[in-house]
Amino acid sequence: MELSNGEIMVMEVLWEGECLDENGEIQALELSKVLKEKYDLGKTSCYTFFGRLLEKGAITRRYPKYTIKPIVTREEALQKQREEAIDKLFQGSFINFCRTFLKDNKISEEEVQEMKNIINDFEKEEK
Structure with a gap:
């Protein structure tokens, strides 16, 4: 799930959770006011980002x-973005990623x- 900068701004406000009610929800109009502030x-722009985030799940x-x-956590979104970046930029190879970085x-x-x-810890866990 690749998120644009604007979509990440919306999600960051949702992930922080300060604006959410007791059910973990917020009305779109209220969220747009928070994002404006x-x-x-x-x-x-806010409603455009809301629509895109709906489409992306x-x-x-x-x-x-x-x-x-919000139904995706920050960790889930970051995991998906990492996987997509490795697939796109390094032909899906973590080794290619490491080589480039190193x-x-x-x-x-x-x-x-x-x-x-x-x-070593990873190998121990795999056994």
Whole structure:
């Protein structure tokens, strides 16, 4: 699930949860007011983002008052974006991702050891 910057702004407000009611919901009009105050987004832009987020399955909407509820957590969204980026940019290969990262960045011996520890822990979990 690739989210645009505007969609992420909407989701960040929802994930923070301060504007949500006891059912974890908010009316679209109220959410657009929060987004106007926080990010200076216009009402039309907000509703465009709401529509896109509905299509992507990140939020639900119920009537009659266009009440919005987030159904994707921040962690789920980030996981999906990571997977899509690796698929798109590195032919789905985590190894290609690591090679590119390591080629372009200097890493310390401590970081190399930490990576080895992560791999060892992963191997232990797999057994």
